[in-house]
Amino acid sequence: MASVTIDHVWKYYGKTEAVKDLNLKCADGEFLSVLGPSGCGKSSTLRMLAGLEHISAGDIRFGERRINDLPPKDRDIAMVFENYALYPHKTVRENIANSLMLRGASRATIEQKVKKATELLQIGHLLQRKPQELSGGQKQRVAIGRAIVREPQLFLFDEPIAHLDAKLRAHMRGELKIMQRELGTTMIYVTHDQLEALSMADRIAVMHEGVLQQFGTPQEIYDHPVNEWVAGFVGEPPMNFVDCLIEDRGGVLHAVHPSFAVPVTGSQEAILRDSAHRAEVRMGIRPDQIGIVTGDGGDAVAAQILLTEPLGGDMLVDAAVGQEKFLVKTKPDFQGRRGDACRLAFDTGRWHLFDRDTGLAYF
Amino acid sequence: MASSDVVRYRSPLRSLVNVLVAIFLVIYVVWTVLPLFVMFVSSFKDLLEAFKLPTVGDWSGITLFFDFTPTVKHYQSLFLDHNFSVYLFNSIVASAGSALISVVLGAMCAYSLSRINFRGKQDLFFWIISTRMAPVVAVMVPLYAIFRGAGLVGTIPGLILAYTTFNLPFAIWMLKGFFDNVPYAIEEAQMCDGATRFRAFLSILPLVAPGVGAFLVLCILFAWNDFLFASIIGSGGAKTLPVATKELVQPQNIQWGSIMAAGVVTTLPMMFLGLLIRRYLVAGLTMGAVKE
Amino acid sequence: MAVTTAGGGRGIGGGASAAAGKQHLLEMREGARVISHTPARLNTAPSRAYYFYLMLPAIIVLACITLYPFFWLVWMSLHDVDVGAAADKWNDFANWIRLGRDRKFQDGWWLLLQYSAMCMVLQIGLGVLLAVILNGSRHEKLLVTIFLMPMMMAPVVAGLVWYYLYNSTFGWYHWLMQSAGILGERSILGDPSTAMLGIVIVDTWQWTPLITLIVLAGLKRVPRDQLEANMVDGAGEIRNFFQITLPNIYPFLLIAILLRFMDNFRFIDHILVLTGGGPADSTKILPTYLFDVSFQFFKLGRGAAIALTLLAVTIVLGLILVRVFQSPTAQTRPEDS
Numbered sequence: 001m002a003s004v005t006i007d008h009v010w011k012y013y014g015k016t017e018a019v020k021d022l023n024l025k026c027a028d029g030e031f032l033s034v035l036g037p038s039g040c041g042k043s044s045t046l047r048m049l050a051g052l053e054h055i056s057a058g059d060i061r062f063g064e065r066r067i068n069d070l071p072p073k074d075r076d077i078a079m080v081f082e083n084y085a086l087y088p089h090k091t092v093r094e095n096i097a098n099s100l101m102l103r104g105a106s107r108a109t110i111e112q113k114v115k116k117a118t119e120l121l122q123i124g125h126l127l128q129r130k131p132q133e134l135s136g137g138q139k140q141r142v143a144i145g146r147a148i149v150r151e152p153q154l155f156l157f158d159e160p161i162a163h164l165d166a167k168l169r170a171h172m173r174g175e176l177k178i179m180q181r182e183l184g185t186t187m188i189y190v191t192h193d194q195l196e197a198l199s200m201a202d203r204i205a206v207m208h209e210g211v212l213q214q215f216g217t218p219q220e221i222y223d224h225p226v227n228e229w230v231a232g233f234v235g236e237p238p239m240n241f242v243d244c245l246i247e248d249r250g251g252v253l254h255a256v257h258p259s260f261a262v263p264v265t266g267s268q269e270a271i272l273r274d275s276a277h278r279a280e281v282r283m284g285i286r287p288d289q290i291g292i293v294t295g296d297g298g299d300a301v302a303a304q305i306l307l308t309e310p311l312g313g314d315m316l317v318d319a320a321v322g323q324e325k326f327l328v329k330t331k332p333d334f335q336g337r338r339g340d341a342c343r344l345a346f347d348t349g350r351w352h353l354f355d356r357d358t359g360l361a362y363f
Numbered sequence: 364m365a366s367s368d369v370v371r372y373r374s375p376l377r378s379l380v381n382v383l384v385a386i387f388l389v390i391y392v393v394w395t396v397l398p399l400f401v402m403f404v405s406s407f408k409d410l411l412e413a414f415k416l417p418t419v420g421d422w423s424g425i426t427l428f429f430d431f432t433p434t435v436k437h438y439q440s441l442f443l444d445h446n447f448s449v450y451l452f453n454s455i456v457a458s459a460g461s462a463l464i465s466v467v468l469g470a471m472c473a474y475s476l477s478r479i480n481f482r483g484k485q486d487l488f489f490w491i492i493s494t495r496m497a498p499v500v501a502v503m504v505p506l507y508a509i510f511r512g513a514g515l516v517g518t519i520p521g522l523i524l525a526y527t528t529f530n531l532p533f534a535i536w537m538l539k540g541f542f543d544n545v546p547y548a549i550e551e552a553q554m555c556d557g558a559t560r561f562r563a564f565l566s567i568l569p570l571v572a573p574g575v576g577a578f579l580v581l582c583i584l585f586a587w588n589d590f591l592f593a594s595i596i597g598s599g600g601a602k603t604l605p606v607a608t609k610e611l612v613q614p615q616n617i618q619w620g621s622i623m624a625a626g627v628v629t630t631l632p633m634m635f636l637g638l639l640i641r642r643y644l645v646a647g648l649t650m651g652a653v654k655e
Numbered sequence: 656m657a658v659t660t661a662g663g664g665r666g667i668g669g670g671a672s673a674a675a676g677k678q679h680l681l682e683m684r685e686g687a688r689v690i691s692h693t694p695a696r697l698n699t700a701p702s703r704a705y706y707f708y709l710m711l712p713a714i715i716v717l718a719c720i721t722l723y724p725f726f727w728l729v730w731m732s733l734h735d736v737d738v739g740a741a742a743d744k745w746n747d748f749a750n751w752i753r754l755g756r757d758r759k760f761q762d763g764w765w766l767l768l769q770y771s772a773m774c775m776v777l778q779i780g781l782g783v784l785l786a787v788i789l790n791g792s793r794h795e796k797l798l799v800t801i802f803l804m805p806m807m808m809a810p811v812v813a814g815l816v817w818y819y820l821y822n823s824t825f826g827w828y829h830w831l832m833q834s835a836g837i838l839g840e841r842s843i844l845g846d847p848s849t850a851m852l853g854i855v856i857v858d859t860w861q862w863t864p865l866i867t868l869i870v871l872a873g874l875k876r877v878p879r880d881q882l883e884a885n886m887v888d889g890a891g892e893i894r895n896f897f898q899i900t901l902p903n904i905y906p907f908l909l910i911a912i913l914l915r916f917m918d919n920f921r922f923i924d925h926i927l928v929l930t931g932g933g934p935a936d937s938t939k940i941l942p943t944y945l946f947d948v949s950f951q952f953f954k955l956g957r958g959a960a961i962a963l964t965l966l967a968v969t970i971v972l973g974l975i976l977v978r979v980f981q982s983p984t985a986q987t988r989p990e991d992s
């Protein structure tokens with residue numbers, strides 16, 4: 001087991017910068033997820049950790065040991081690949097035992113460790129099969145078995161469950177988390193699926209265009225995104241954004257839009273006043289942070305229903321406020337119909353205001 | 364992602380290997396190019412200059428190779444004294460003729476094979492491909508007997524027909540793979556729009572045109588470079604360039620300059636064509652088993 | 656794209672829809688050995704005739720120039736065939752019986768085998784080595800283009816150039832070998848013990864690049880993640896080559912071997928030019944012997960019998976080759992893996 005330190009790491013491909021000045025520290029035994037859309041540099045980061053790409057600049061250390069120049073075989077890591085990368089000409093047993101055999105383990109040790117790993121993953125009955133005879137989920141398990149059998153000091157997972165169907169994916173999320181907790185091995189898990197990151201990781205590193213955006217616990221990332229990009233990327237359905245002006249109305253700061261003016265809370269006002277804020281901001285609020293009732297009048301924001309999408313346990317409502325559209329998540333017993341007037345109540349305690357130029361969050 | 368991008372780490376062994384690899388590559392390139400180079404240079408050498416050789420072990424004598432006055436008289440004599448314009452014409456007509464017949468008939472056949480299923484299709488297919496694989500000498504024994512009876516020996520039509528024995532199966536086999544790649548939906552759409560079946564067939568031709576063109580060129584190349592058929596079936600009236608070149612080798616007084624010049628004349632057009640269809644070359648030379 | 660046969664090339668890529676591609680992949684995954692992908696709905700009666708008519712001309716021509724000669728070949732092998740006007744005479748299998756005690760026939764097969772084996776070992780060895788070096792090298796494109804050049808040359812011309820280079824009085828390669836102390840006074844083609852090697856070298860010069868290209872195409876399809884997984888598992892480069900690369904390019908190697916093997920049966924241009932089968936019949940491989948019997952001595956009946964034996968072996972090889980051709984591995988494109 002080891003901690004992982006990524007220290008001012010850069011990765012260039014020719015002139016393209018894939019990873020820009022990345023700094024991360026992953027504690028021993030931690031489940032760290034690197035989250036971002038494709039092309040954000042997360043895979044490059046993982047591959048540099050594995051030794052499958054050279055590190056263009058900076059250092060990576062496992063514990064105190066600098067591993068920049070170590071080939072993968074000397075790093076004592078195990079990796080699960082997006083496409084499983086099983087060896088098609090070998091049986092499941094040979095696939096799993098491969099790393100042990102390459103390291104010259106004795107026959108008895110191999111037998112015992114393969115048994116242990118396959119029992120954990122419940123694939124004992126597949127040992128004699130070849131990869132092409134396995135289903136996607138089974139291949140996945142074999143790939144994981146190949147990683148855990150060696151008891152490495154670090155697991156690297158590269159979107160390991162991206163190609164499974166939705167149901168199996170949900171199941172594997174739970175299993176992976178349990179497995180990691182049981183083994184206690186440090187794990188770095190790359191994914192573009194925020195649900196995977198939020199549900200499994202101890203901490204999440206959100207990356208975008210090669211730059212680390214935010215590094216924190218899932219709750220921190222969800223509740224306090226540091227900028228507009230993170231706020232928009234994390235959360236499903238995505239956050240609503242509206243351009244607003246901050247105006248002082250009767251001594252209270254309001255977020256003002258042609259269609260509404262909503263006062264900020266006291267603590268938010270303090271932040272805004274402290275931070276030499278600009279008048280032009282962008283307001284962001286998650287669909288479940290907006291209350292909706294049908295009918296006119298009252299002091300809430302007036303809106304019109306464009307579309308209702310019942311999802312069984314929830315109901316999504318598209319509501320128009322002037323020229324803007326808000327997505328609202330409510331209960332399925334909501335009675336509004338397309339075209340009805342309605343009122344929206346923003347949960348101002350949990351909304352966010354961002355600097356319109358830099359995208360950075362005031363709160 | 365290509366396997367070649369897999370990361371490599373520096374080590375003393377690695378650097379040593381790199382040096383060895385570089386040396387090997389240089390040697391291999393020289394060994395590949397040298398015969399071609401010698402052919403080219405020698406075609407400009409006068410008779411005696413072509414025979415000049417340093418004494419054994421005299422490495423500095425290697426410069427002797429470049430010690431000559433260039434002359435184009437071999438090229439002139441090929442065309443003035445040795446009738447090479449006729450042989451060139453024969454080569455062009457025979458190879459292009461056979462290529463055209465093969466590709467046109469082959470395209471029709473390949474298209475049909477790609478569009479329908481019937482019992483025995485596998486066997487028909489194997490028969491077609493096996494005719495291509497048959498040893499030329501073995502095929503030639505009966506072909507010679509038949510052609511002789513039909514008066515085709517020594518004529519260009521005879522040669523064209525002979526070349527078609529290997530070009531037609533090749534064209535069918537290769538083009539079928541091509542038509543297999545064209546979705547039938549395109550023809551269906553055409554027919555829905557009111558086109559006849561034949562028009563529908565014509566409408567997908569632009570899609571396969573690059574392949575058809577490439578295999579036409581490959582057929583030309585195979586026929587052009589053939590020697591056995593040309594020397595037996597074509598002997599007499601339909602002598603092609605490779606045969607004519609070979610015949611310049613006389614028991615006495617070999618005209619090496621002329622032979623090399625004839626070699627250049629025979630080789631250059633094919634090298635040009637080969638580079639032209641470079642990316643179909645591997646598929647063509649492996650009967651489509653391997654695609655680049 | 657996983658079409659079973661032929662063609663391909665990127666040129667057609669645009670034409671093939673994703674749906675068709677998926678279909679092919681599916682067939683491939685299910686391990687079905689499909690010779691063609693034919694839309695089922697096309698097999699309706701009225702349209703079939705149309706396709707058969709399109710097919711007919713090629714089939715007729717092909718039958719005339721291959722099937723008819725084949726039966727003719729069988730006929731000839733059973734008769735005394737006279738080059739003159741006289742009718743062919745039935746000879747009670749004399750042509751076939753003669754093969755049994757024809758030393759040159761048996762030697763021909765043995766020499767053909769030797770020749771092929773030597774070519775194979777040299778060409779596969781060099782070809783694979785070269786492909787591994789070229790794969791991903793900075794100058795890959797340029798080098799491949801250079802290596803293509805010998806293949807475009809008419810084998811006869813190649814033979815003539817090498818004949819010139821080998822010549823014991825004015826050949827530069829002869830001089831080179833003598834100067835390097837490899838060869839004594841002997842001429843490489845004039846000595847029965849080295850003549851075969853001389854021809855093998857020419858064949859290697861001309862056709863090793865083909866093997867390189869085939870293997871190179873195979874190397875491009877070795878899945879990168881398998882190599883990387885094995886590296887993470889603890890393999891170095893050499894182990895990675897033997898454990899991952901080699902099994903993955905195996906079908907390509909097989910194709911290369913079979914193709915070259917059959918070409919050794921098909922073409923004797925090099926030998927005809929360089930030695931004509933001599934000296935002392937040391938390079939008289941079977942096709943060369945067949946050529947002599949048929950077209951030097953014009954014993955077409957005996958030639959036919961020899962030709963049939965050659966044909967039989969070729970067909971067996973061909974069957975194997977077609978099998979390999981249709982193996983899915985060789986048919987996937989680099990992007991698939």
